[in-house]
Amino acid sequence: MATEITNHKCPACTGPLHFAGASGMLECDYCGSKFSVEEIERLYAANEAEAAENFEEKEDKPFEENGTEWTEREAKNLRTYSCPSCGAELICDSTTAATSCPYCGNPTVIPGQFTGGLKPDLVIPFRLNKDQAIAALQKYYSGKVFLPNDFKKRNHIEEIKGIYVPFWLCDCETEGKALYKGSNVRTWREGDYDITETTYFDVLREGKLDFEMIPVDASTKMPDEHMDAIEPFDYRDLKPFSTAYLPGFFADKYDVSQQDSMERISERAKNSIKSELRGTVRGYSMVSTINENYNFNSKEVKYALLPVWMLSTKWNGENFLFAMNGQTGKLIGDLPVDKKKFWGLFGAIAAPLAVIFSIIAILL
Ligand SMILES: [Zn+2]
Ligand SMILES: [Zn+2]
Numbered sequence: 001m002a003t004e005i006t007n008h009k010c011p012a013c014t015g016p017l018h019f020a021g022a023s024g025m026l027e028c029d030y031c032g033s034k035f036s037v038e039e040i041e042r043l044y045a046a047n048e049a050e051a052a053e054n055f056e057e058k059e060d061k062p063f064e065e066n067g068t069e070w071t072e073r074e075a076k077n078l079r080t081y082s083c084p085s086c087g088a089e090l091i092c093d094s095t096t097a098a099t100s101c102p103y104c105g106n107p108t109v110i111p112g113q114f115t116g117g118l119k120p121d122l123v124i125p126f127r128l129n130k131d132q133a134i135a136a137l138q139k140y141y142s143g144k145v146f147l148p149n150d151f152k153k154r155n156h157i158e159e160i161k162g163i164y165v166p167f168w169l170c171d172c173e174t175e176g177k178a179l180y181k182g183s184n185v186r187t188w189r190e191g192d193y194d195i196t197e198t199t200y201f202d203v204l205r206e207g208k209l210d211f212e213m214i215p216v217d218a219s220t221k222m223p224d225e226h227m228d229a230i231e232p233f234d235y236r237d238l239k240p241f242s243t244a245y246l247p248g249f250f251a252d253k254y255d256v257s258q259q260d261s262m263e264r265i266s267e268r269a270k271n272s273i274k275s276e277l278r279g280t281v282r283g284y285s286m287v288s289t290i291n292e293n294y295n296f297n298s299k300e301v302k303y304a305l306l307p308v309w310m311l312s313t314k315w316n317g318e319n320f321l322f323a324m325n326g327q328t329g330k331l332i333g334d335l336p337v338d339k340k341k342f343w344g345l346f347g348a349i350a351a352p353l354a355v356i357f358s359i360i361a362i363l364l
Contacts, residue, residue, distance in 0.1 A: 005081045005090070006047060006109045008040060008247040016085070016106040018248025021126040021307075021326070026244060040244040048111040048243060083108060095219070098164065098243075098251035107247035118253055120241040122169070122304040124233055126162055126249060126326045133160060133309035133324050136331045140322070146337045151315050158319075159312045162326060164246060164305035165222055166254035169213035170265045171299040174273040177206045178292035182284030202290075203281050209273040213302065216261045216268075218254035222308075224264070226323040229332040233306055237327060241305065251305060258301050266296040 008017040008026060015030030017040065025034040077094040086104035097113035100106060114120060128136075134157065141152050180203040187196045213235060217227040239245070273294055281287050307326025312319055315336060322333030 005084055006044065006111055006243070007084050007106050008044065008109065008244065011035065011043065016247070018107050019125065019245050020248075021129055024125060026247065037239075037242055037244040041242050044244070048115075081108075081110065095221075095252045095255050096250075097253050098246040098249055100248070100250075107249075109243050109246045109251075111243050113251075113253045114241070114243060119303075120166070120305050121302045122238045123164065123241045123245050124235075124237045124304070124306050124327050125239060125245045126164075126307040127237070128307075128309070128324070128326055128329055130160060130162065130309070132329065133162075133311060133326075133331075136324055136329055137311055137322055137333075140331050140333070141335075144335055147335055148337075151336055156313050156315060157311055158314045159310075161310050162249040163308050163310055164249055164251035165227065165308045166218040166252055167215045167304050167306050168218050168254075168258055168261050168265070169215050169302040169304050170261075171210075171212050171301070172214065172265065172269055173208065173210045173297050173299065174269045174294060175208050175297075176270075176273040176277055176292065176294040177204075178274070178277050179204050179290040180278075180281050181288050181290050182281065183286045184283075185285055201284065203284075203287070205277040205280055207273065207277055209269070209276060211269055211272070214265050214268055215304075215306070216264045218256045218258075218261060218303075219252050220255050221252065223321065223323075226321065226332060227308070230308065230323050230325040230328075230330050233325065233327055238304065245305075249307075254303065262298060265298065269296055270294040 009015070010017050010028035010031060010033055012033045013028060013031040015028045017026040017028055017035065019025075019037075020027045020034075023034060025036055026040050027034050079092050079094055079096070081090045081092065082088070083090055083101040083104060083106065085106045085108075086101060088101060088103040090099065090101060090108065092099060092110070095113070096110065098107070098109045101108055137157070141147055144152075182201040182203045183198055184201075185196060185198050187194060189195070215231060215233065217224065274292065277292075278287075278289075309324040309326050311322040311324070311333070313322075314320070318336070320334050320336065322331060324331040
């Protein structure tokens with residue numbers, strides 16, 4: 001049982017190792033030794049093979065001491081493991097692949113979640129650390145005019161987590177055909193007459209567009225809008241997957257299948273070819289689309305883990321969620337709006353409009 005889970009231990013002092021984005025190496029929390037991903041991989045290869053073998057897609061076992069508790073856990077699809085460092089029981093969700101022990105704090109990896117058909121092809125290692133994520137959030141606040149001062153002032157980060165989020169990266173091709181109606185208007189004066197001439201054109205566009213590695217997150221836990229908004233990731237940092245990048249972070253295996261992700265991918269690809277084709281129709285004063293047809297064909301799909309910092313804050317009883325790209329630092333999230341500040345600025349614009357509207361209302 002204990003071999004299902006791995007604590008990456010420092011070969012020098014057996015202290016816990018974590019992956020550090022700045023150095024790109026595994027660093028020991030205690031003695032400060034650093035090890036390359038390759039070194040740790042070599043050291044843990046046998047260990048992980050064994051862990052994978054012992055790992056099976058199993059049902060949760062009933063907890064002897066309490067039958068009702070089991071039903072609840074089973075319903076939530078939870079799994080239990082024992083921490084190899086302190087022996088404490090870890091309760092994880094069925095998709096958890098890397099976490100840290102809540103008792104001893106040691107980073108733990110569940111290699112079985114990433115073996116066989118579940119093994120990711122690629123990973124982009126974290127480059128930015130927790131402090132950088134917190135600093136980025138503060139910076140994000142600073143430029144926001146309508147943010148309540150009280151929200152800005154207090155450091156109320158409820159939770160911050162570095163998560164390797166499962167993504168599908170899809171190579172695909174699209175084909176499209178669209179017919180537009182374009183028109184140009186010319187006006188001139190002849191004697192007492194203003195003459196307007198409108199010329200109509202049938203505009204046909206046809207094209208193909210191929211895509212490499214369109215990303216879509218494959219985790220139901222991650223809000224799609226946040227994940228789409230922190231793109232792009234720099235694919236030049238893609239590395240062959242290794243569990244050695246995980247210690248110190250959270251990781252989930254996918255719970256949205258390739259098939260179920262296809263609609264989102266196809267939608268994105270079709271929107272791109274649509275706007276590309278439309279972009280080539282120039283030189284008309286008006287353009288309308290008469291009909292259009294787009295085809296999508298997926299080719300290769302790769303499974304990758306991409307680094308994301310998730311930050312959540314609570315304010316006035318509401319939750320605000322932020323996501324930061326753990327590689328590029330791009331950060332997005334929802335912010336509360338200070339209604340006083342908002343109306344202070346927009347009231348001036350809103351007032352004259354209200355007058356115009358009431359005049360129109362009177363005229364009617
Ligand atoms: Zn050490
Ligand atoms: Zn522990």
